[in-house]
Amino acid sequence: MNRREIKHVQRRIGVKPDGFWGPISTAGAAAHLRGLMNDSGASWPTQGEVRTNRSIYGRRGFHGGPHPPGERIELPFSLQLYGDAHRPVHSLYIHPVCATAYAVAFDYLADEFPTTARRRAAGILNYFGVYNPRNARGSSAASMHAYRLALDLDANNNRNRSHWPTASSMPIEVMECFAMAGILPAGAFWSRDAMHFQATIS
Numbered sequence: 349m350n351r352r353e354i355k356h357v358q359r360r361i362g363v364k365p366d367g368f369w370g371p372i373s374t375a376g377a378a379a380h381l382r383g384l385m386n387d388s389g390a391s392w393p394t395q396g397e398v399r400t401n402r403s404i405y406g407r408r409g410f411h412g413g414p415h416p417p418g419e420r421i422e423l424p425f426s427l428q429l430y431g432d433a434h435r436p437v438h439s440l441y442i443h444p445v446c447a448t449a450y451a452v453a454f455d456y457l458a459d460e461f462p463t464t465a466r467r468r469a470a471g472i473l474n475y476f477g478v479y480n481p482r483n484a485r486g487s488s489a490a491s492m493h494a495y496r497l498a499l500d501l502d503a504n505n506n507r508n509r510s511h512w513p514t515a516s517s518m519p520i521e522v523m524e525c526f527a528m529a530g531i532l533p534a535g536a537f538w539s540r541d542a543m544h545f546q547a548t549i550s
Contacts, residue, residue, distance in 0.1 A: 349513040349514065349516070349517060351367030351368075352367070353513070353517075354367050354368070354369055354373075354513055354514070355367045356520075357373075357377070357513055357520045358373055358376070360380070360520045360521075360524075361373070361376040361377045361379075361380040361520065362376060362380060363376035369513060369514055374539060377520070377536040378536055378537055381523055381524065381527040381533060381536050381537070382527075384524060384527035384528045385527045385528075385530055385531075385532065385549070387528070388449075388527070388528055388529055388530035389530070390449055390529070390530020390531075390547070392404075392446070392530070392532075392547050392548045392549050393405070393548060393549070394548060394549055394550045395492065395546075395548045395550055396550075398490075398492065398495055398497070398548060399489055399490050404445050405443055405445055405495045405496075405497055406495075408481065408490045408494040408495050409479065409481035409494050409495070409496065410481050410494075411481050415479075415481070415496075416443055416479075416494075416495050416496045417443060417444055417496075418441040418442060418443060418444070418447075418479070418496050419441070419442060419443070419444040419447040420439050420440070420441050420447075421439060421440050421441075421442060421447050421448075421450055421451040421454075422438065422439050422451075423437070423438055423439055423440065423454055424454055424455055424457075424458040425454075425457075425458055425464070425467060425473075426438050426473075427472075427473055427474070427475035428473050428474060428475060429475055430474070430475070430476060431473070431474040431502075431504065437475050440478055440499070441478065441479065441496070442478060442496060442497070442499075443495060443496040443497045443547075445497070445547070446497050446531075446547035449529045449530050449531055449547055450499065450529070450531065450547070452528075452529040453525055453526045453528070453529035453531050453545075456524075456525035456526075456528055456529060457472055457522065457525045460521050460522075460524075460525055461521075470519050470521070470522055471501060471502030471505055471506070471517065471518065471519075471522070472501055472502065472522055474501060474502040474503070474504065474505075475500075475501060476500035476501060476502075476503040476543065477493070477499075477500055478493065478496060478498065478499050478500075479493060479494075479496045480493040480494065481493075481494045482494060485508055492546040492548065497546055497547045497548070498544060498545065498546035498547075499531075499544075499545045499546070500543045500544055500545075501518075501522075501543055501545070502517075502518065502543055503543040505517045505518075506518045506535065506541075506542035506543035507543070508540070508541055508543075509540055509541075510540060510542070511539055511540055512535035512536065512539060512540060512541075512542035513535075513542075516535060516540075516542040516543075517542075518533075518535050518542035518543065520536075523535065523536055523542075526545045530547070531545050531546065531547055532545065532546050532547070532548055532549065532550070533545055534546065537550070
């Protein structure tokens with residue numbers, strides 16, 4: 349994001365809009381979104397608790413099986429697999445524990461971005477997947493994707509290690525839509541991986 353866009357984020361989260369992102373802005377973004385998550389009433393385990401395989405999500409999936417359970421949710425607008433308009437995605441297959449929360453998040457997105465042009469500009473049409481039975485990148489610990497509880501959007505513009513918001517473009521309004529449904533927007537809490545959203549509290 350450029351300075352003008354960063355100022356917009358800062359105004360949205362209630363800190364001084366000076367266009368420079370530092371610890372105060374980082375803390376402000378986390379507090380703003382955590383408040384929305386708390387207001388949602390959602391109750392999830394921590395990422396560490398999920399990785400014990402004894403949380404409400406059960407066991408992780410593996411290539412070749414077994415796989416975690418899934419529930420199909422119909423989307424209020426079509427996504428594009430890896431940004432390809434010829435590969436539309438009309439529904440997602442999410443862990444049943446958090447499927448309703450994701451459905452609510454997409455309803456919020458549909459309201460916040462009511463036209464295809466605005467959805468495209470926000471990057472939310474670019475779908476990069478839910479279930480992937482792998483470990484977290486660069487780690488021996490399981491990815492939240494292996495439990496079918498995480499979602500990636502617009503990964504081309506919000507890469508795995510790119511700092512948010514200085515080197516990533518995920519709009520704060522997108523993060524708010526997920527947070528209002530109780531879904532954690534990784535970019536604001538980890539200062540990176542802004543493409544990533546997951547149904548945990550940390």
